[in-house]
Amino acid sequence: MPWLQLSLQIDSTSAREAADEMEAAGAASVTLEDAEDSPLLEPAPGETPLWPTVVVTGLFDSEILQDLTRLQESAVWKSRRGFHLSRVPDRAWEREWLKHFRPRRFGRHLWVCPAGLTPEDDGAGVILTLDPGLAFGTGTHETTALCLQWLDAHPPENLRVLDFGCGSGILAIAAALLGARIVYARDIDPQALEATRNNALRNEVADRVLTAPADGEIPGCDLLISNILAGTLMDLAPNFARALPGGAQVVLSGILAEQAAAVIEAYSPWFGLQQLAEQDGWILLAGHRQETD
Numbered sequence: 001m002p003w004l005q006l007s008l009q010i011d012s013t014s015a016r017e018a019a020d021e022m023e024a025a026g027a028a029s030v031t032l033e034d035a036e037d038s039p040l041l042e043p044a045p046g047e048t049p050l051w052p053t054v055v056v057t058g059l060f061d062s063e064i065l066q067d068l069t070r071l072q073e074s075a076v077w078k079s080r081r082g083f084h085l086s087r088v089p090d091r092a093w094e095r096e097w098l099k100h101f102r103p104r105r106f107g108r109h110l111w112v113c114p115a116g117l118t119p120e121d122d123g124a125g126v127i128l129t130l131d132p133g134l135a136f137g138t139g140t141h142e143t144t145a146l147c148l149q150w151l152d153a154h155p156p157e158n159l160r161v162l163d164f165g166c167g168s169g170i171l172a173i174a175a176a177l178l179g180a181r182i183v184y185a186r187d188i189d190p191q192a193l194e195a196t197r198n199n200a201l202r203n204e205v206a207d208r209v210l211t212a213p214a215d216g217e218i219p220g221c222d223l224l225i226s227n228i229l230a231g232t233l234m235d236l237a238p239n240f241a242r243a244l245p246g247g248a249q250v251v252l253s254g255i256l257a258e259q260a261a262a263v264i265e266a267y268s269p270w271f272g273l274q275q276l277a278e279q280d281g282w283i284l285l286a287g288h289r290q291e292t293d
Helices: 012-024 093-100 142-153 170-177 190-202 230-243 257-267
Strands: 003-011 029-034 053-061 082-088 104-106 110-114 126-130 160-164 182-187 209-213 223-227 249-256 271-279 282-289
Touching (some): 003 012, 012 029, 104 142, 110 142, 126 170, 142 223, 142 249, 142 282, 170 209, 170 223, 182 190, 190 209, 223 230, 230 249, 230 257, 249 271, 257 271
Parallel strands (some): 110 126
Antiparallel strands (some): 003 053, 249 282
16 A cells, blocks of 8 residues: 655644644654754653654555645644655555664674574574564664673573563563573563563573563562663662562663663662663663662
């Protein structure tokens, strides 16, 4: 089916209205992007900030978008700074980016490879075969890379591991391949749990990677690894403290360098954390649960 893509450049104050108008006109999807490369930091709870100037893009069935009258009569159309209409070939867009996903090594031994490919190095060590599906986590983002490098340097042999916010399952499966006795994979997204289960089967570790929704009970473990947003990590600190025994290891990522001090402070009543690594402005914190009386 041929598609048409309509993009409006507009002030942030009108962006939501523009998105609503596109949906009302039959858009199959609507996305909002920064028009001017403006920074956008992690929002406070309950906030949904936007960039000063936004590009609102709607994807339409070409048969639906024959008549732009509805949009052209709207206030947001009249307030636009510019627009662009183009024809888009039909593709599986949610998987199109995988064409650029290539085998990559993390640390000395651990490789992550897309399904169907193998490392060029014939002497490759531990190979994790991955199809992320619609979930986050291929190793290309700095925060995931930091966690994979840590796991490669500290194999969790015979440990109980909790991957909280598992995404595609990349960290949970890496832990299992590196010797973990059992791995608990938790996420709020059902698609992430499905991707984790599928990837665990693909890597023949499904018997040791156990998935469950993140809103359930947090299991006890010897190693907690969590690569999610700093604000959420801080909110979860008391929950992690209740679940983890004294001496348990903790590895946290998804944290910008300027957020590290706040995360360390939030965990300080229960955990001794320190910054171990940084990559392109993202950092990894690690430490232990303090012994309890």
